[in-house]
Amino acid sequence: MEQVLEPSVSSQHSRPPRSASTNNPNPCAPPTFLSAASAKNIFMDRIVIEGGVPLRGEVQVSGSKNASLPQMAACLLAPGRSSLRNVPRLRDTETMAEVLRELGADVAADDDVMNIDGANFSVIEAPYDMVRKMRASIYVMGPMLARLGRAKVSLPGGCAIGARPIDLHLRGFEALGAEIELEAGYVIADGSNMQGAEFSLEGEFGSSVGATCNVLMAAVLIRGRTIIHGAAIEPEVGEVARMLNLMGANIKGIDSPTLEIEGVETLRPISYATVPDRIEAGTFLVAAAITGGDVLVRGARAEHMNAVLQKIIQTGAEVEMHSEGIRARGRLPIHKTTIHTLPYPGFPTDMQAQFMALLCLAEGESAITEGIYPERFIHAAELRRMGAEIHVGRGGDSRVKGVEKLLGAPLMASDLRASAALVLAALAAEGESVISRVYHIDRGYERIEEKLAALGAKIVREKAPTRAAKA
Numbered sequence: 001m002e003q004v005l006e007p008s009v010s011s012q013h014s015r016p017p018r019s020a021s022t023n024n025p026n027p028c029a030p031p032t033f034l035s036a037a038s039a040k041n042i043f044m045d046r047i048v049i050e051g052g053v054p055l056r057g058e059v060q061v062s063g064s065k066n067a068s069l070p071q072m073a074a075c076l077l078a079p080g081r082s083s084l085r086n087v088p089r090l091r092d093t094e095t096m097a098e099v100l101r102e103l104g105a106d107v108a109a110d111d112d113v114m115n116i117d118g119a120n121f122s123v124i125e126a127p128y129d130m131v132r133k134m135r136a137s138i139y140v141m142g143p144m145l146a147r148l149g150r151a152k153v154s155l156p157g158g159c160a161i162g163a164r165p166i167d168l169h170l171r172g173f174e175a176l177g178a179e180i181e182l183e184a185g186y187v188i189a190d191g192s193n194m195q196g197a198e199f200s201l202e203g204e205f206g207s208s209v210g211a212t213c214n215v216l217m218a219a220v221l222i223r224g225r226t227i228i229h230g231a232a233i234e235p236e237v238g239e240v241a242r243m244l245n246l247m248g249a250n251i252k253g254i255d256s257p258t259l260e261i262e263g264v265e266t267l268r269p270i271s272y273a274t275v276p277d278r279i280e281a282g283t284f285l286v287a288a289a290i291t292g293g294d295v296l297v298r299g300a301r302a303e304h305m306n307a308v309l310q311k312i313i314q315t316g317a318e319v320e321m322h323s324e325g326i327r328a329r330g331r332l333p334i335h336k337t338t339i340h341t342l343p344y345p346g347f348p349t350d351m352q353a354q355f356m357a358l359l360c361l362a363e364g365e366s367a368i369t370e371g372i373y374p375e376r377f378i379h380a381a382e383l384r385r386m387g388a389e390i391h392v393g394r395g396g397d398s399r400v401k402g403v404e405k406l407l408g409a410p411l412m413a414s415d416l417r418a419s420a421a422l423v424l425a426a427l428a429a430e431g432e433s434v435i436s437r438v439y440h441i442d443r444g445y446e447r448i449e450e451k452l453a454a455l456g457a458k459i460v461r462e463k464a465p466t467r468a469a470k471a
């Protein structure tokens, strides 16, 4: 199965770039905060993959994106310099750094360390341009209410994975006594009379990671006792709560659906290391499985990945836990399975697309039900273009009929995890794939092409030419 590097991959460097008109229509992630020149580079980078190489070796998992983002916002709660370690260098963490600076914080990044000084945090407005760049910008609302007593935050709107309301965030703030008005696309909140309260954050699709973190960040600094029922128990939420406690907060029930918070007067700055990214780790394990490879994912934490590990094993791969990480060995044939995404500890929606890529090559028909974002199947159309047989039904149901092989194709990344699925499919496909709009991948995967290349993948990033080079 192992193949020798074909010259065609490196020769792809000479391809003409996509035109500069490849603008990002996705309100989740347009990196417009960049200078025009660097923004063009992001728009135009492409990833070229020659598939068919079993990945082998070791890869280090980066820090968790979804823990880092609220943890960065939480640094606004302390008037002093906090230091976050193991923060992944991603578009999303850069965007959050930019957002915090706009609000008055002093932010300096050095490799994977992010120093954030919240002493001069004074701006109570997160405008549309800020929130539309990245939905997680909404995480500044809790700190604004807690420290500044007011907040004016743009409503984020939907994105490629479907409608993504913030009603649960607002429900929590209102329960804490914030007066909330919606005006011209903005949430305007007066938090001057906030106090502890008991309420539930459970929504139609279960608990909300974002609402739990956001409301928690407000509750720690307001007077009285708050009890949050229906809190999300994703590991990232627990990490945020543990960090807040080390800053001086008083949160009990961490990692459970009921959080009990006794408000404190002030929080102090902190030095804290972010937990490894369970979604990035899972993506590399699937990369091993889909290519018939053998990969040790260093730093992966098995206790956060039960549902994913079980499914990888069900599809036929061998999985071993080691003190330094998790090792997966791909085995043929890939077995069919059923997947139902649910809040933690259920199977994570952020791994659904990657498993769909894997199941495209399984024997028989698999069923995937998306229980968090019923419309999150945007990757199915691109996978079909590679020869996959996928039927997306209504209400979050889809069926994947395994095919013998996928064929490389020009592909378009559309959201973060959909892009990861395309990379995985391309790694296993016969022939060459060229993935455009890779800024979606850069939102959540640190140096993905370098990490995959180190495992033997035939993958290159075609950088867009700089202005000078074009002139």
Ligand code: UD1
Pocket (backbone or CB within 6 Å): 065, 066, 067, 069, 135, 136, 163, 164, 165, 166, 167, 168, 169, 170, 203, 204, 205, 206, 207, 208, 209, 210, 211, 232, 349, 350, 372, 373
């Ligand atoms: C976070 C993750 C994202 C992951 C998602 C679900 C970050 C930065 N992003 O997003 O990668 O896919 O969790 O695990 O951590 N909902 C409402 N009202 C709300 C909030 C959410 O109805 O006010 C719904 C959502 O539409 C969704 C479900 O609740 O159906 C879960 O969403 P939520 O956990 O809030 O997702 P995010 O925190 O936005």
